Amino acid sequence: MTTLLRAESVEARHGLLQAVRGISFQVAEGEVVALIGANGAGKTTLLRTVAGAHPLAGGVISYGGSSLAGVPAHQRVRLGIAYVPEGRRLFPELTVEENLLVAGRRARPGPWNLASVLESFPALKPLRARPASRLSGGQQQATAIARALMTNPRLLLIDEVSLGLSPKAVDDVYACMTVLRESGTTVLLVEQDLNRALSTADRVICLLEGRIVLDSKTAGVTRDEVVTAYFGFAGRQP
Template sequence: MSLLAFDRVDAHYGNARILHGVSFEIGAGERVAILGRNGVGKTTIVNTLCGVTTIRAGAVCIRGVRYDSLPNYLAARSGIASVLQGRGILPNLTIEENLLLGAAVSRPGPWTLKTVYELFPALGERAGNPGLGLSGGQQQMLAIGRALMANPDLLVLDEPSEGLAPVIVDELARLFNHLANEGTAIMLIEQNIRLIQRVADRYHVLSKGEVTETGTLAGMTTQQLQDHITI
């Protein structure tokens, strides 16, 4: 049974249809990349999981259960946590308060404030400081730590390398591989080729709201991957 599957999903913002019959699935422990240029609907996949869009056709399946609409809490309660593009740090909350938001679903598992601070010591050292007082890389660590506090089985990452220095991107690659090796499935929405190559095993190409190609990254050249991103 897959953790997450989109089954011919049409997703709309109001009357605007963004996803056109999108189908893909992610199983336990898999590392899957969603590829495509800006504006093709990649973030709409995340927003559909978060209950932001309206599903007009098809269904989202979570652990084999079909849903033709998703309340905004359902994915998190079901073990799917998202790191949103732009990080979504709440400016009026401290680092620790931002992290505790991730634990609101009360799923059991290894991730607590203690283990997140062990993973990201800089967060623990500044726990009482405002979340936006961190550097860009540290804010991304805060967003990831908040998602981990939900003890997810699937971590959805929307453009996690955006605006970050290459050395920080390399740290993210090591982190995502560590999480995957520990059993957390990864859905990576990304345009940084180096990060995709280091993390993902399979890919789906999205173009104009449709999945146009599916495959494995094994043996794919950097140029071929670049071509998929710019379709």
């Protein structure tokens, strides 16, 4: 498979704190990869660095075979990288439809538009005129993912997919993930729920204190192995 995203010896910092420590990995076109790890492991910082929302302190991030060095976040969107941040960050005063249309103004050519997004996210159809501030957490997350799709991304970055959501809302959001997989969208997501990560992703990457301690196909790894790496009892480099 063609490599879409490649990280080589990537480092990122928060002041003097080194949050990401020399990480190397790659994501193939059409692959769904889950980033897991305890709080403070560096997952969100890594995702934000790929998106261009956090500065790269060292190493190289390549997308489609070209380095992203010096490419600002808004230009990365035009290249096909879309980011769903933790907390969704919708425009609260705008309706669902308006939130989607705002993203669509900067869309790349592709299959996703208002009609196709609402067709693939039927739960949003009856909510299209509702302000984002009046949506439930699950509805906001679905809207945030749909908004990202409106840009017609090749690579979709989703932070904390199920954080703070009810079990029913998580089920609804992961129904959206099925749509993404069927559409062939490449996805790199941060997920705290190990069961969801293992059942949804093609591959799982576990971070511990800013380093990769496990990188494995989900079909070839056990939950016990993931838990062991997650809590740092043992680790193996990819």
